[in-house]
Amino acid sequence: MTEQTTGSEPDRLATVTVLPTARTTDPDADTVVLDSARRVLADAHQGGPAATVVEKVDLDDWDDRPLIPAWTRTAEGWAAWAGRAYRSRRRAARRWLRRQRTDRGHVAQFRRGSRRLHDWVVGLEGVQVQALHHAAQIAAREARTANRTARFTPKVFPVKYKAATTAAVKATAVAEAATAAYRKARMERRRVRQMRAAVVYGPPAAAITAGYATAGGLGAAAGVLATFAGGAFAGRHPVSEERDWSADWRSLGDGDAMSAPMLDQVFRAAKVIGAEETLRVVQMPMLDARGAWSAVLDLPPGIPAKKALRATDELAAAFGVEEAQVSVTKKGRSGRIELYVTRDLPFTEKAGPGPLLAHDGPTNFWGRISIGPDVRGQHVSVSVVERSGLVGGEPGAGKSASGNTILLAAALDPRVILWLADGKGGGDLEPFEALSERFEGLADPEAFNAMLDDLIDDMKRRYATLKKLGKRKVTEALANAHPELRQLLLWVDELMFYTTDEDYGKKITKKLRNLVSRGRAAGIITFCATQKPGSDVVDTSLRDLLSIRWALRCTTPEASDTILGRGAAAAGYSAKSIEAEMRGAGYLWSEGQNPVLVRADYYNDDQVTELLERAHDLRDKAGTLPAGPRTLADRLRDLADDDARLLAVVLDTFAAADRTAQEEAAAAGTSPAMVKAVDWLPGTVLLDALAAAGIPATAERLGALVVRTDEEKAKHGWNGSRVTGYPLARVHAVIADRFGLAV
Known part of the structure; x- marks a missing residue:
């Protein structure tokens, strides 16, 4: 035995050369090799240089008995033998099953x-x-x-x-x-x-x-x-006149096994290769645990992979399966493709529980978002940071359920600000309203246009903050340090209703284009969902800016191309090939060169409610729950005007008087519904409230601010006497005229 150590490279194991086993007169000579190797490995494991050990062995004093490792007699050795025997039997059983489908069965x-x-x-x-x-x-x-x-x-x-x-x-x-x-x-x-x-x-x-x-x-x-x-x-041997089974036409749809001759016949029938050309099989056809066949093939020289991608229909017909069961993708280079054929129509089985249900803590919207499994069962995820998206498909294709994968991931991240607009007005986004800073659920183009104005103002404030900080764009660390720069998700459902409005359609399109093009660096993420985003629905200048495309089932290849881009259907990626049974499935084009057929993770109504309750708790603990509808008094205080603050205290006094009347009615056993709301208060009560709030005000100032008519100046009974006062309706009218705020 000779050993060579590498003392200059302590991280590598020493090279051990083992000659045929010898036997010496020394009873410990049999363990010389093993002990030496143990020392070398131990020294190398400790990170220090291995000591050079040279053992002299008499190579002539040797017998011819085979060397059997001792570990084979241990429990692990027997388990290894048993595993090998099990795998051999399993392979034999698989070969036997494949054989039964032939004339040698x-x-x-x-x-x-x-x-x-x-x-x-x-x-x-x-x-x-x-x-x-x-x-x-x-x-x-x-x-x-x-x-x-x-x-x-x-x-x-x-x-x-x-x-x-x-x-x-x-x-x-x-x-x-x-x-x-x-x-x-x-x-x-x-x-x-x-x-x-x-x-x-x-x-x-x-x-x-x-x-x-x-x-x-x-x-x-x-x-x-x-x-x-x-x-x-x-009958164990076929007669010479019988044809070999492998030369006959085989069909995956009939349950036959995929083989190299079958692939040649299929690609010839699909006109991908010529009658005299053959495929080069890089990875032999294999059957996975899901019952699908996969193979990696090299097309003949001069035939690009896109020719096979365009012939998906013909390949499916030659295989005897549906078009949706055949998936052809490029594999590394132009002439190499990966073929994947499922046993059954994909995405027709019952969807399993979404991954968010098993996620206890908050999500990270800055990281990758789980979308769903592809035809191979591998989960697909995307990153939406500095991105924008478009989801399209015919009615009933599953746009709402697909959108939940992104909306729920955003809701479970307590740092994300939600601005939602439901152009359908059907209540699909209503469960998210309690978590949204702004919500437009009445399909009102005017209200949505005003929402976009506020969002553009917020984008300007974000860029002003970035300029002060000397940063070019919002990062996760920057958003954590400055809450005003937190990620903001704008989700627009049924965009067509807003962009086709006669009065506000062009304005909305222009503002959305502004947000999509400029808002990415400011942490604003925009997603739009519609049925067919054609140029008459979404202007191409806006549609081309939406980088993430998700095409659910479409009725025509042209409709699919309006989502994925021109030429996608001709390249073999058409959402028209998605069957009606494949609800929630669509071609996702987000990262990489080619779209991927994905089915969105599905969450039913009860699961959505459960996840939103969890999101509410997370935001409550983080202090990022929306403030909710603001009262007229709060909006007056935001104006930073002395008269506005005075009127805010007046409104608070009316609200306090109304609560007191309700409590007294409840104590007297009167139904609160029978109590008339307080709509008038004496001027002295209002002046006392202003003084208590620290606002200097006199009767003249209050009277000059809230100008009343002679009828409104009439005295009313109050605590046994008749005094003048101010009606609540007049206060509301003054606020509307002076500041443009309504109740």
Whole structure:
């Protein structure tokens, strides 16, 4: 044994060269190699240089016994042997199952053997019997003709009469001999067939009968199995005239296995390769655990992969499956493709629970967002940071359920600000309203236009903050340090309703284009969902800016191209190929060169409610819950105006008086619904409230601010006296005229 250590490279193991095992007179010599290797490995594991150890072994004193590692006799060794045996049996079982679909299967062998044995029982004697039968018929016909001629020949012609009589006698003798030979051959054929039948059918009948008599039904089954084995043995080899099964046309739709000859035939039938061209199989066809076939192929030189991508329909027809079951993608280079054919129509089984249900804590909207599984069952995720998206498809394709994957991920991140607009007005986004800073759920283009104005103002404030901080764009660390720069998700459902409005459609399109193009760096993410985002619905200048495209089921290839981009359907990525049963499935084009067929993670209404309750708790703990509808008094305080603050205190005084009246009514047992709201208060009460709030105000200032009519200045009863005061309606009117705010 020799050892070479690498002391200068402590992180690498020393090179150990083991010569054939020797045996010395020293009882410990057998462990020299093992102990030396242990020391080298131990030194290398500790990170220090391995010590050089040189052991001298007498290579002549050696026997020829094989070296069997000791670990093979341990529990792990036996488990390894058992695992190997199990895998071998499993592979043998798979080969046996694949074999059964061919003419070398046991059923085919038994059928072929039964036919061969029956043919042997029948034998070739039937041909001889038929020949003798035919000869006897001819001889009998000739004998009848000769006898008829002899009977009608007159005796006055003795020569002719004698010749006819002689011919009739000879013909009769020949006919009798032929008939006797035929009868003898027929009896011999029957005897031979009976003997052969006894040889062929006797043992099976005896085995079944004896088995039944000995062990009943189990014995009869054993006899049938023995009969089957004998028949299969007789037909174990096909005759040379039978064609090889691999040369016949095979179809995946009929349950046949994918093979190299099948692939050549399919690609030739689809006109992807020529009649004399063949594919080069890089990865042989394999069947995965989901029952789908996959293979990696090299097309002949000069044929690009996009030709195969465009021929998905033809390939599916040649395979005998639906178009949606065939997936062709480029693999590394232009002429190499990966073929994936599912056993059943994908995405028709019941969807499993979404990954967010098993996620206890908050999500990270700055990271990757789970979208759903692809046709191979692998989960697809995308990053929406500095991105924008477009989701489209026909009605009922699953846009709302698909949008939930992104909306729920955003809701479960308490740092994300939600601005939602529901152009459908159908309530799909209503569960998210409680978590939204701004929500437009009435399908009102005017309100949505105002929302966009506020969002553009917010974008300007964000850029002003970035400019002060000396940063170009919002990052996760920057947003965590400055809450005003938190990510903001604008989700617009049924965009078509807003952009096609006669009064606000063009304005909305222009503002959305501004947000999509400039808002990315400011942390504003925009997603739009619509049925068909054509140029008449979404201006191309806006649509082309939406970088993430998700095309759900469409009615035409042109509709699919309006989502994925021109030429996608011609390249083999058409949402029209998505079947109606594949609800929630669509082509997602977000990262990489080609779209991917994905089915969105599905969450039912109860699961959405559960996740939103969790999101509410997370935002409550983080202090990022929306403030909710703001009162008119709060909005007045935001104006930073002295008169506005005075009027805000007046409104608070009316609200406090109304609450007091409600509490007194409840204490007296009166229904709160029967209590009239406080709509008038004396001026002294308002002045006292202003003084308590620290706002200096006099009766003249209050009267000059809230100008009343003579009728409104009339005195009312208050605590046993009549005093002047201010009606709440007049205060609201002053606020609307002065500041443009309504209740």
